[in-house]
Amino acid sequence: MTTRLEHVNIAVTDPKATATLLADLFDWHIRWEGAAMGDGYAVHVGTDSAYLALYRPGGKTLGTVARHSVEGGLNHIGVVVADLDAAERRVIDAGFVPHEHADYEPGRRFYFDGPDGVEYEVVSYA
Structure with a gap:
C-alpha cells in the first residue's frame, strides 16, 4: 500500500x-x-x-493554546524548500522573524511564527 x-x-x-x-x-x-x-x-x-x-x-471565536503543551496540539508545520536562504529572505521581507536556525543531518532549517501563532519550520535538504 x-x-x-x-x-x-x-x-x-x-x-x-x-x-x-x-x-x-x-x-x-x-x-x-x-x-x-x-x-x-x-x-x-x-x-x-x-x-x-x-x-x-x-x-x-478562536482561542489560543500554547504550543508543545497540549496533547494532540499542533506544534509546527514543516515545509521543504530548495533554497533555504531565499526562503528566509522572503520570510523576513514579509515581516516575520526567523528563529531556531540549525544545521543537522541531512539538512538546514529555521522556524518562524506566522499568522495566528502558527509556527512553520522551513527546511532544505539541498
Missing part, C-alpha cells in the same frame, strides 16, 4: 490572507476556497499534490 499525506486542516482567523501569504512565501497556489462546515469558510493552499486547508469557523 502506498500512502502519502494529502493535507492538514488548521483553524485560522483569516483564511484568505493566510493563504495569500503562504502562496507568496512558498510559490504555492490556491486550489479551492468556499463555504465550509458550520457556516465557516476555508481556503486550500499548496501544490497539486498536497495542501493546507485553512478553516475559519462560522460564528465562533
